Amino acid sequence: MSSPLVNIYSRLPVSFTHGQGVWLFDAQGRKYLDGLAGIGVSCLGHGHPRLVAAIAEQAARVIHTSNIYEIPQQAALAQRLAELSGMEEVAFANSGSEANEAAIKLARYYGHQRGNDLPHIISMDSSWHGRTLGTLAATGSEKARKGFEPLPAGFIQVPYNSLDAVRRAGDDEPRTVAVLLEVLQGEGGIRPSDLEYVRGLRELCDARGWLLMIDEVQSGIGRTGKWFAHQWAGIRPDVMTLAKGLAGGVPIGAMVAAGPAAGVLTPGSHGTTFGGSPLACAAGLAVIDALEHEGLLDNAAEVGAYLHDALSQALSGVPGVTEVRGRGLMLGIEVDRPCGILATRAMHAGLLINVTRERVVRLLPPLILSRAEADEIVRLLVPLITQFLADQA
């Protein structure tokens, strides 16, 4: 009998019964070093005592009430996010897509409030903002969009990392209200932007009255060694979105607003049934506490740089390896040919990774990764890559 699951995933033939730290275990007792953290979600690894206790305690008290009522855990998490980002307001959601939908809606509302009835948003080639219709329209992946037209109008895509392209798009479309980007593209192949470009976008948005909206769904919450990846450029966006790592595995999303974006959304203009539940927000607070008290941002920066160096050295001069890149514990190894099979081979070798944009091996390990565990990633991964490239040569 065929499976009653909708056939939308090509899954690796493994499932996990439990996890501890950076390790996951299957029913046969085999262990796997989790180099992907469920695509950047399990930032504290598995079974982290602080997170487990916070979830258990909150679940025993109350899991869900409703946004009809006050939710102290939500207010507290919003407060923490505002402090860490220097931003002003937070609206919660349940996923990255939903957080970005809120950002898109905010930008449109902002336009309408200024008499612009057809507000446009500029986004980037090879970007990833989610799979809802609105976020697909913003996403720069033909493959993800194809077959779902008509997509919502009002989006313009330009080449990534080109300030001129954004400037020209804005000249061509005077109804532009916002620029949306990942400062370090994730699904797009771990592609960093230049810090000068990010600063240039900040100035351009200020000059033109556009909102600068940064999607930190993958790069945020310590992943790159700062709370938010845009902080490397020393700027503050008007809107920032978060999700993946924010509650360490409990579904959550957040849209954070500041400056001209604060106060735009008004009562009744947006909302959610589940978003910002006591459970999700208690988990989010525990994640932020753990990251802070255990020095995990510094750990992500240090062990990330160490892993980056070790991979660069081990793969230097290997024909077919194009580049090792990224920041903190958000790393990519690009090769010169499609290499999706490496995810399967790594799994058989006891290492979990994935491949994005067909040619980029992606590492997003838990932020608790130690140097010894980083060494283990190198030990398992490098021979697989060199062997793969040698076989195909």
Ligand SMILES: *Cc1c(COP(=O)(O)O)cnc(C)c1O
């Ligand atoms: C994963 C991701 C999303 C989508 O998040 P979902 O929770 O899958 O909806 C959006 N933006 C970026 C940058 C992402 O990495």
